[in-house]
Amino acid sequence: MKQHAFTMKLKPGYEEEYKRRHDEIWPELEQLLAESGIRKYLIYLDEETGTLFAYQELEDEHQDVSSNPVVQKWWKYMKDIMDTNPDNSPVEKPLKKVFQLK
Template sequence: MQRIAFKMKLKLGYEAEYKKRHDEIWPELAQLLKEAGVRDYSIFFDEETNTLFAVQKQDGASSQDLGSTAIVQKWWAYMADIMDTNSDNSPVSVPLKEVFYLE
């Protein structure tokens, strides 16, 4: 199992809305992530920079690799008004390099 981390940017003032939308994550999206091998997925928020920091374990594809599916494209469109996005509505996502891990 591989661990990956990445960061994204939330628009100013949307922390509560972002949390609300994820608290109500669509069951079919959660199921897709699990079926793709994504596990132990957390997203943290840095209030000073409006940066979202995500970390997940994966057996197969990362959540960032599922953009060709209709449900992920729908989710991206749903989230596009509160995040920095690319032209296809995917979140601007920057992979992060691991420099330390203590198991």
């Protein structure tokens, strides 16, 4: 199992909308993520800065779903409330693991 942690940035004032959209995640997106090998996916919000901290546990043989039409549609749906790249993907900053309690 691989671990992946990264940050993203939410635009000011969209905290509740971001949570609402994720509370109503599309079933087809949820299924795609599970089938791709994502076993755990958590997102936390630092309300002071709008920084989103995401953590994933991935199967060793997980699949990249970034070109999947469902993911592309989700990114387009989310682009108005978070920092995004020209292809609508969220701007992500990978984090380096520096500690794990055994």
